[in-house]
Amino acid sequence: MSPASTRSxxxxxxxxxxxxxxxLIPAFVVLGVYMFYSIFDSFRLSxxxxxxxxxxxxxxxxxxxxxxxxxxxFRLALLNNFKVVIFSILIQLPIGxxxxxxxxxxxxxxxxxxxxxxxxxLMSSVAxxxxxxxxxxxxxxxxxxxxxxxxxxxxxxxxxxSLALFAVIIVIxxxxxxxxxxxxxxGLSSLPVEIYEAAIIDGATRAxxxxxxxxxxxxxxxINAVILSMVGSLKYFDLIYVxxxxxxxxxTELMATYMFKNAFTTMRMGYGSTVASAMFLIITFTxxxxxxxxxxxxxx
Amino acid sequence: xxxxxxxxxxxxxxxxxxxxxxxxxxAALLWFVIAGMPFFHMVLSSFKEQFEIYNNGVFAWPEGFYxxxxxxxxxxxxxxxxxxxxxxxxxxxxxILFISALSAYVFSRLKFKLRSPIYALVVACMxxxxxxxxxxxxxxxxxxxxxxxxxxxxxxxxAFNLPLSIFILTGFMMDIPGDIEESAEIDxxxxxxxxxxxxxxxxxxxxxxxxxYNSVNMWNEFSFALVxxxxxxxxxxxxxxxxxxxQYTANITMIMTVLALTALPMIIAFIIGQDKLVKGMxxxxxxx
Numbered sequence: 001m002s003p004a005s006t007r008s009x010x011x012x013x014x015x016x017x018x019x020x021x022x023x024l025i026p027a028f029v030v031l032g033v034y035m036f037y038s039i040f041d042s043f044r045l046s047x048x049x050x051x052x053x054x055x056x057x058x059x060x061x062x063x064x065x066x067x068x069x070x071x072x073x074f075r076l077a078l079l080n081n082f083k084v085v086i087f088s089i090l091i092q093l094p095i096g097x098x099x100x101x102x103x104x105x106x107x108x109x110x111x112x113x114x115x116x117x118x119x120x121x122l123m124s125s126v127a128x129x130x131x132x133x134x135x136x137x138x139x140x141x142x143x144x145x146x147x148x149x150x151x152x153x154x155x156x157x158x159x160x161x162s163l164a165l166f167a168v169i170i171v172i173x174x175x176x177x178x179x180x181x182x183x184x185x186x187g188l189s190s191l192p193v194e195i196y197e198a199a200i201i202d203g204a205t206r207a208x209x210x211x212x213x214x215x216x217x218x219x220x221x222x223i224n225a226v227i228l229s230m231v232g233s234l235k236y237f238d239l240i241y242v243x244x245x246x247x248x249x250x251x252t253e254l255m256a257t258y259m260f261k262n263a264f265t266t267m268r269m270g271y272g273s274t275v276a277s278a279m280f281l282i283i284t285f286t287x288x289x290x291x292x293x294x295x296x297x298x299x300x
Numbered sequence: 301x302x303x304x305x306x307x308x309x310x311x312x313x314x315x316x317x318x319x320x321x322x323x324x325x326x327a328a329l330l331w332f333v334i335a336g337m338p339f340f341h342m343v344l345s346s347f348k349e350q351f352e353i354y355n356n357g358v359f360a361w362p363e364g365f366y367x368x369x370x371x372x373x374x375x376x377x378x379x380x381x382x383x384x385x386x387x388x389x390x391x392x393x394x395x396i397l398f399i400s401a402l403s404a405y406v407f408s409r410l411k412f413k414l415r416s417p418i419y420a421l422v423v424a425c426m427x428x429x430x431x432x433x434x435x436x437x438x439x440x441x442x443x444x445x446x447x448x449x450x451x452x453x454x455x456x457x458x459a460f461n462l463p464l465s466i467f468i469l470t471g472f473m474m475d476i477p478g479d480i481e482e483s484a485e486i487d488x489x490x491x492x493x494x495x496x497x498x499x500x501x502x503x504x505x506x507x508x509x510x511x512x513y514n515s516v517n518m519w520n521e522f523s524f525a526l527v528x529x530x531x532x533x534x535x536x537x538x539x540x541x542x543x544x545x546x547q548y549t550a551n552i553t554m555i556m557t558v559l560a561l562t563a564l565p566m567i568i569a570f571i572i573g574q575d576k577l578v579k580g581m582x583x584x585x586x587x588x
Binding site for chain 2: 013015016017019020022023024026027030031033034035037038039041042045095098099101102110113115116117118119120121122123124125126127128130131132134135137140141142145174178179182183186205206207231234235237238242255256259260263264269272273276277279280283284287
């Protein structure tokens with residue numbers, strides 16, 4: 001390349017790079033401080049023993065990581081996380097799809113339904129958590145009086161280690177079904193009208209159109225929903241922390257609640273960072289693997 | 301709604317089909333009750349006196365239209381949380397939209413060697429769980445003296461909403477036709493001028509939808525607000541519930557009032573701009 005012939009081009013290119021750098025600086029300052037540095041720092045802190053207050057941090061090498069591998073509570077949290085993932089996908093997606101199908105069929109007439117169904121999505125997880133904590137309250141909630149009416153006893157859903165996780169998953173589903181509902185509704189509305197008309201003219205019923213044509217066409221939408229639900233469930237925190245703080249006896253413990261309690265309740269900042277870093281690794285790898293498997297399946 | 305007119309015209313519904321519709325209809329009604337009941341319970345309870353729940357049971361209609369709960373909550377510093385939330389959300393939102401527009405312009409319009417890898421790095425940030433950054437950001441906030449200050453929340457809020465916002469706006473800007481800028485460039489308009497004069501104004505609709513999504517997210521954010529602030533005077537709305545819960549543990553109707561009040565701004569926003577809000581919330585669906 002002779003410098004003379006490319007001078008005008010390269011000065012143009014230089015001005016582009018200058019503008020690009022100038023425009024990207026703000027974003028990268030923010031991401032650099034709050035994300036890249038923080039992740040690095042989290043891994044660094046996972047190697048120390050520190051109570052968050054005292055000026056000295058003791059370097060302990062991989063001791064925290066060794067403790068994590070043998071930590072039954074963390075394994076329980078991980079298992080609970082995967083239960084939340086599986087039940088979220090199995091409950092939220094089909095119901096969301098059914099509701100979307102109903103709204104798509106009924107059209108504008110069903111707007112009242114749409115409005116009420118959408119409401120849970122607008123409330124904060126904290127508010128929902130408290131609301132359901134009181135709804136589940138064994139003495140003054142809504143569940144126990146119903147049970148008494150039917151001749152049963154007071155039920156303490158959140159106090160019972162074998163029921164608590166399921167009770168919390170129900171609330172999570174209540175919160176997120178509207179999301180998948182509108183998501184699938186958007187997918188259904190984006191399908192070309194001609195296909196529907198052709199199917200009906202060929203003698204298909206509405207239900208048949210839905211199962212034989214619309215569902216297969218929404219395959220990629222569905223795959224995205226699975227991935228969204230999975231990543232969301234692995235990060236889950238607010239609602240469970242508010243409702244049970246991971247209890248009773250760890251039955252609703254998730255990775256995020258366990259991390260939070262280690263860092264900010266028992267003030268084991270080092271070990272909390274180890275849990276946080278492990279969580280980061282687990283979420284990154286799980287989502288990469290799932291995306292690869294599902295996307296490959298979706299392209300076929 | 302695809303061809304609901306056509307659907308009405310052709311009513312070849314078999315008995316089995318009828319049964320199916322009946323089941324779907326009943327399920328729809330059931331879900332209507334399940335989705336609406338907690339809200340109904342919340343609002344109804346907020347108009348009850350504290351001991352009505354104990355004496356009359358939870359299902360009873362309020363004895364009178366009791367407004368003291370609302371008065372107590374509104375006079376007890378609730379507006380402080382509200383104002384804090386408004387300040388944090390608006391400041392962060394302006395920063396997010398401006399910064400992401402700048403970056404999106406680079407990714408959608410400027411061609412240079414490292415563009416794709418840098419863009420991929422930004423997009424990958426969407427998957428980062430906030431909990432991995434919670435301890436380092438908590439320590440950082442203390443070091444820079446912003447701990448227990450509402451402005452401590454702005455940095456993390458901007459950072460965690462940026463990747464998705466850049467992703468969405470880049471897609472939006474790619475759809476803006478290139479000829480307008482080309483003629484501007486021929487007229488001697490530089491890249492920076494082109495951005496401010498042409499691309500930014502044309503991106504406003506995309507930024508509005510994105511703004512709705514980000515606002516709802518930040519309005520409801522809990523983890524950072526819990527860790528980075530301490531005094532009630534410096535906390536945002538999601539923490540109001542938290543604080544009042546500690547204060548009024550046994551007073552269920554009071555808690556319900558607080559919950560109703562925190563949900564109210566979003567519900568009002570929903571009533572005003574239903575379709576825009578639904579569309580805005582769908583922005584997040586492209587994640588993953």
